[in-house]
Amino acid sequence: MKVVVIYDAGSDEWSPQDVAAVVENVREVREVLRARGHEVDLVPVKLGDFRWLTRCRKADLVFNLCEGINGHARYEDFVLGALELTGTPFTGPRAWPITVCHRKHVANTLLAAEGLPVPAFVLAQGNKIPANFPLPAIVKPSAEDASVGIDSGAVCTSRRALRSRVSQMLEHFEEVLVQEYVAGRELNVGFVGSTMLPISEIDFSRMPEGSWPIVTYAAKWSPDHPEYAGTEPVCPARLPADVARKVGRIARQAWQFLGNQEGYGRVDMRLTDQGQPYVIEVNPCPDLSRDAGLARMARAHGWAYDELIMQIVDEALGRSQKTDAAAALVALPPRVTTPELPT
Numbered sequence: 001m002k003v004v005v006i007y008d009a010g011s012d013e014w015s016p017q018d019v020a021a022v023v024e025n026v027r028e029v030r031e032v033l034r035a036r037g038h039e040v041d042l043v044p045v046k047l048g049d050f051r052w053l054t055r056c057r058k059a060d061l062v063f064n065l066c067e068g069i070n071g072h073a074r075y076e077d078f079v080l081g082a083l084e085l086t087g088t089p090f091t092g093p094r095a096w097p098i099t100v101c102h103r104k105h106v107a108n109t110l111l112a113a114e115g116l117p118v119p120a121f122v123l124a125q126g127n128k129i130p131a132n133f134p135l136p137a138i139v140k141p142s143a144e145d146a147s148v149g150i151d152s153g154a155v156c157t158s159r160r161a162l163r164s165r166v167s168q169m170l171e172h173f174e175e176v177l178v179q180e181y182v183a184g185r186e187l188n189v190g191f192v193g194s195t196m197l198p199i200s201e202i203d204f205s206r207m208p209e210g211s212w213p214i215v216t217y218a219a220k221w222s223p224d225h226p227e228y229a230g231t232e233p234v235c236p237a238r239l240p241a242d243v244a245r246k247v248g249r250i251a252r253q254a255w256q257f258l259g260n261q262e263g264y265g266r267v268d269m270r271l272t273d274q275g276q277p278y279v280i281e282v283n284p285c286p287d288l289s290r291d292a293g294l295a296r297m298a299r300a301h302g303w304a305y306d307e308l309i310m311q312i313v314d315e316a317l318g319r320s321q322k323t324d325a326a327a328a329l330v331a332l333p334p335r336v337t338t339p340e341l342p343t
């Protein structure tokens with residue numbers, strides 16, 4: 001099979017570390033596919049140059065590692081939209097879950113309307129936060145991921161701190177979300193298609209004194225920072241069976257509702273001391289690196305990294321066959337043509 005791996009070509013502003021993070025995962029995936037005998041082409045996606053699409057259309061499958069264009073995540077769904085429009089099979093979720101989940105207030109509104117437990121939230125535009133909004137509250141950018149904009153100052157315990165944090169964040173981010181802070185444990189639930197992987201937990205017990213038990217930017221990306229050691233993933237999470245079932249059920253509902261159980265994803269959750277799970281966010285296409293959360297959950301499930309990648313490939317191929325079959329079923333007879341619109 002001929003597989004094209006797509007990825008963001010990056011920009012001049014990228015640091016050598018940014019480039020290395022993308023390239024390393026692209027190579028990891030290429031090696032897995034090559035080892036299985038597939039022909040693999042690496043294709044960077046650029047703005048204003050559509051040769052990437054032409055190359056993708058010649059492939060049997062596109063392996064999507066493109067998290068945006070020039071580092072702008074908002075283009076990721078356009079890339080997938082182009083692949084969908086041209087009927088090119090690709091791994092991971094479709095464009096719409098990416099569009100929805102990239103804006104946390106939109107995703108939260110939909111999840112809450114579906115009856116899923118979502119902590120109270122409000123979009124902070126114009127700094128209009130209801131006077132009775134529950135505290136503590138966490139302030140986060142609505143359209144970012146990977147803990148961008150989150151440090152220990154993100155959790156506010158007073159109205160004054162909240163107002164000041166929101167103003168500060170609005171200087172850097174267009175849309176800022178204020179959300180009720182959920183104390184308790186942090187859990188991640190991964191999915192490949194409809195397969196749920198073992199639940200993972202972030203162990204905050206070694207978090208430095210004075211830091212909130214949250215996954216800050218430093219905790220995620222700075223191995224030398226004390227918050228990094230203070231956010232240790234444990235998979236499988238040690239949970240009573242009934243709690244694990246409840247968490248799993250809610251995570252699956254969220255993944256079904258926002259991701260249609262297609263591709264792969266990770267649902268981030270918090271669990272109160274009273275055993276009530278809350279959905280914090282749904283991540284379609286989470287980090288697929290060998291040392292990232294999804295690969296860890298897959299290992300706990302019995303899938304080595306190669307197996308995870310091939311499961312993702314199989315899920316994408318299965319989906320594209322179903323789409324082809326459905327298209328054939330509803331295909332219009334050739335004589336029917338769209339009437340010309342009056343000019």
Ligand SMILES: Nc1ncnc2c1ncn2[C@@H]1O[C@H](COP(=O)(O)OP(=O)(O)O)[C@@H](O)[C@H]1O
Pocket residue numbers: 119138140144145146147148150179180181182183186213214215216268270280281
């Ligand atoms: N409502 C909340 N209550 C408690 N902690 C939260 C809440 N929202 C976010 N966090 C903390 O902030 C981290 C990042 O927030 P998240 O919404 O998952 O954004 P990102 O897309 O950056 O991962 C979470 O992993 C969690 O530790």
Ligand SMILES: [Mg+2]
Pocket residue numbers: 146147268281
């Ligand atoms: Mg998250």
